Amino acid sequence: xxxxxxxxxxxxxATQVKIGADPKGIDTTGITWIVSPYDEYAVEExxxxxxxxxxxxxxxxxxxxxxxxxxxxxxxxxxADRALHLSDPAWENxxxxxxxxxxxxxxxxxxxxxxxxxxxxxxxxxxxxxxxVAELLGWPCASWIMEETISDDGKSVRAGRQVEGALDIxxxxxxxxxxxxxxxxxxxxxxxxxxxxAKKKEIKDVKAADLxxxxxxxxxxVVALEALPPRxxxxxxxxxxxxxVKELVRSLREDAxxx
Amino acid sequence: xxxxxTEQQEMIKKEVAxxxxxxxxxxxxxxxxxxxxxxxxxxxxxxxxxxxIVIPEEYxxxxxxxxxxSILLHEICAAGAGTSGAxxxxxxxxxxxxxxxxxxxxLKRRYLPRIAAGDIIMSFGxxxxxxxxxTSRIQTRAEKKERRWVINGRKVWNTNAQHAxxxxxxxxxxxxxQVAQKPFKGMTLFFADFDRSRITVREIEKxxxxxxxxxxxxxxxxxxxxxxxVGQVGEGFYHLLDSxxxxxxxxxxxxxxxxxxxxxxxxQYAKERVVFDRPIGKNQAIAHPLAQAWAKVETAELMCWKxxxxxxxxxxxxxxxxxxxxxxxxxxxxxxxxxxxxxxxxGYAKEFYVERLWREIRLYKIAPVSQQMALNYLSEHVLxxxxxx
Numbered sequence: 025x026x027x028x029x030x031x032x033x034x035x036x037x038a039t040q041v042k043i044g045a046d047p048k049g050i051d052t053t054g055i056t057w058i059v060s061p062y063d064e065y066a067v068e069e070x071x072x073x074x075x076x077x078x079x080x081x082x083x084x085x086x087x088x089x090x091x092x093x094x095x096x097x098x099x100x101x102x103x104a105d106r107a108l109h110l111s112d113p114a115w116e117n118x119x120x121x122x123x124x125x126x127x128x129x130x131x132x133x134x135x136x137x138x139x140x141x142x143x144x145x146x147x148x149x150x151x152x153x154x155x156x157v158a159e160l161l162g163w164p165c166a167s168w169i170m171e172e173t174i175s176d177d178g179k180s181v182r183a184g185r186q187v188e189g190a191l192d193i194x195x196x197x198x199x200x201x202x203x204x205x206x207x208x209x210x211x212x213x214x215x216x217x218x219x220x221x222a223k224k225k226e227i228k229d230v231k232a233a234d235l236x237x238x239x240x241x242x243x244x245x246v247v248a249l250e251a252l253p254p255r256x257x258x259x260x261x262x263x264x265x266x267x268x269v270k271e272l273v274r275s276l277r278e279d280a281x282x283x
Numbered sequence: 284x285x286x287x288x289t290e291q292q293e294m295i296k297k298e299v300a301x302x303x304x305x306x307x308x309x310x311x312x313x314x315x316x317x318x319x320x321x322x323x324x325x326x327x328x329x330x331x332x333x334x335x336i337v338i339p340e341e342y343x344x345x346x347x348x349x350x351x352x353s354i355l356l357h358e359i360c361a362a363g364a365g366t367s368g369a370x371x372x373x374x375x376x377x378x379x380x381x382x383x384x385x386x387x388x389x390l391k392r393r394y395l396p397r398i399a400a401g402d403i404i405m406s407f408g409x410x411x412x413x414x415x416x417x418t419s420r421i422q423t424r425a426e427k428k429e430r431r432w433v434i435n436g437r438k439v440w441n442t443n444a445q446h447a448x449x450x451x452x453x454x455x456x457x458x459x460x461q462v463a464q465k466p467f468k469g470m471t472l473f474f475a476d477f478d479r480s481r482i483t484v485r486e487i488e489k490x491x492x493x494x495x496x497x498x499x500x501x502x503x504x505x506x507x508x509x510x511x512x513v514g515q516v517g518e519g520f521y522h523l524l525d526s527x528x529x530x531x532x533x534x535x536x537x538x539x540x541x542x543x544x545x546x547x548x549x550x551q552y553a554k555e556r557v558v559f560d561r562p563i564g565k566n567q568a569i570a571h572p573l574a575q576a577w578a579k580v581e582t583a584e585l586m587c588w589k590x591x592x593x594x595x596x597x598x599x600x601x602x603x604x605x606x607x608x609x610x611x612x613x614x615x616x617x618x619x620x621x622x623x624x625x626x627x628x629x630g631y632a633k634e635f636y637v638e639r640l641w642r643e644i645r646l647y648k649i650a651p652v653s654q655q656m657a658l659n660y661l662s663e664h665v666l667x668x669x670x671x672x
Contacts (some may be wrong), residue, residue: 056297094290094293094294097290097294098294098297098298101294101298213298213301213302213305213327213331214294214298214331215330215331215332216295216331216332216333216335216336216345217332217345218331218332219291219294219295219298220291220345220347222294223290223291
């Protein structure tokens with residue numbers, strides 16, 4: 025079974041994000057880049073499916089700058105078999121729809137039985153990709169899955185997606201798109217041999233023309249990023265507890281209108 | 284001149300950091316408090332193949348160099364694991380080196396794959412209570428009885444001896460008097476089973492690194508088959524030399540990592556801790572010592588990478604390896620001390636973590652070679668001054 029895992033390179037979760045000199049983007053100085061954590065669940069799940077079935081291929085794919093190759097290399101070190109790097113000036117200011125079109129085109133070429141996304145990238149938190157790609161392909165899609173089992177004949181998948189206090193269980197014919205929620209698995213750390221093997225695996229460069237795509241202007245443009253206003257300081261209510269509680273309740277009701 | 288790591292080295296750095304940081308500072312605090320061997324930590328590194336980092340590929344390892352091993356240990360220390368985390372791991376790096384370079388093919392085939400897989404816990408038996416740094420005066424002796432060697436004697440500062448399954452042991456096979464012209468001849472290296480019916484182990488309580496045991500051992504008629512001699516009989520000391528420079532480089536980079544871990548916490552604290560209505564880091568009396576310590580740690584780190592590069596390129600590196608260890612131990616200690624001072628009273632409390640690093644870093648001024656002996660090396664071998672002892 026061939027499984028394709030689209031991933032995104034994002035700033036490390038511990039990064040203190042600062043707005044850049046050009047307010048359309050962030051200041052990337054000194055940032056450590058990682059594979060978006062939800063995408064790691066997707067890679068891990070794909071590897072587990074392959075291992076469980078005893079055969080198959082896991083292909084990692086990303087659209088991004090030259091630096092994004094590092095993220096693909098990390099997926100190869102985890103155990104993905106090969107990678108595709110979509111990189112082209114045509115995608116420089118791509119919005120989600122442009123990226124989804126590129127991914128859908130590469131998925132048509134690769135013809136995997138399953139596409140596994142992370143539920144969203146942790147940088148812009150758009151979470152649009154799984155549904156957009158599924159729509160463009162005309163494939164069924166289940167988002168935020170917490171568990172999955174592929175049928176023995178490889179024709180369908182039983183997926184449980186997270187809903188408030190319960191799991192929504194679907195039987196979905198393959199091919200389909202799934203997106204991973206935290207809790208689906210515990211991603212592995214690459215082994216040293218995995219890291220050493222990663223440099224021998226293929227990362228294929230893919231241009232827009234290879235997918236038969238022309239540059240289409242982004243429909244969604246970032247105008248500017250704005251930092252959140254600083255949080256107002258907290259207020260300490262002094263006095264005896266009984267009196268202070270009264271004041272607290274009054275303040276919550278009248279000033280904050282929270283109760 | 285290229286100071287950049289290769290893409291693979293960058294990846295090793297990143298992945299080791301991620302794995303090492305998955306063990307919290309509380310994990311290490313607990314291990315230190317309970318004097319418990321960090322089994323889970325070693326298991327995680329074993330499972331992901333890190334223990335075989337320098338074992339050649341044909342024996343099941345990854346065949347990488349001292350540079351990569353240094354990256355591994357640096358990240359472990361910088362993650363806050365300190366020497367509690369680094370010591371058990373570095374025992375898979377430099378003690379196997381004489382085996383890799385000098386052991387018979389049969390011995391290598393038998394043991395290197397098991398070391399690479401982490402199935403052997405090694406102890407290292409060189410230092411003795413009555414010899415110290417003057418290794419030629421060791422009193423542990425091995426006598427040949429038919430096809431076996433019978434070893435008797437004492438060793439001290441044996442790390443891992445509580446759990447070890449094998450020991451790389453140096454013993455006299457020719458009395459010193461008979462090789463008086465060349466006192467470093469006549470010693471032989473054995474890769475022996477840690478036979479607890481013949482070896483008695485006494486743990487030494489110490490200032491830091493309670494999680495990883497240090498011991499004195501008493502060897503009483505330990506029998507070793509002749510095929511378990513490493514390299515040539517009588518040449519053991521010279522075989523051992525191959526692991527001494529890597530050991531100095533690796534411990535140097537560990538001290539650098541520990542210094543960075545302490546500074547990381549102290550800098551964070553200096554930014555957050557408000558006294559007299561401002562963060563304490565605004566005071567130059569706090570900021571400058573931190574900046575100074577940072578600069579010294581960075582400088583020492585450079586020497587570690589240079590020494591590692593020289594070693595991996597087969598060039599002489601004695602001067603650099605000794606300098607790396609000397610300067611890293613100083614810089615690491617200063618960093619931990621400044622960090623502790625930055626925390627004020629809280630620095631003395633275990634729950635702020637720097638206290639453990641402060642106790643652990645002190646070791647690096649003593650081991651694997653004292654600062655004074657490193658200076659002796661530089662005086663004699665680099666500056667050409669007359670030997671003082």
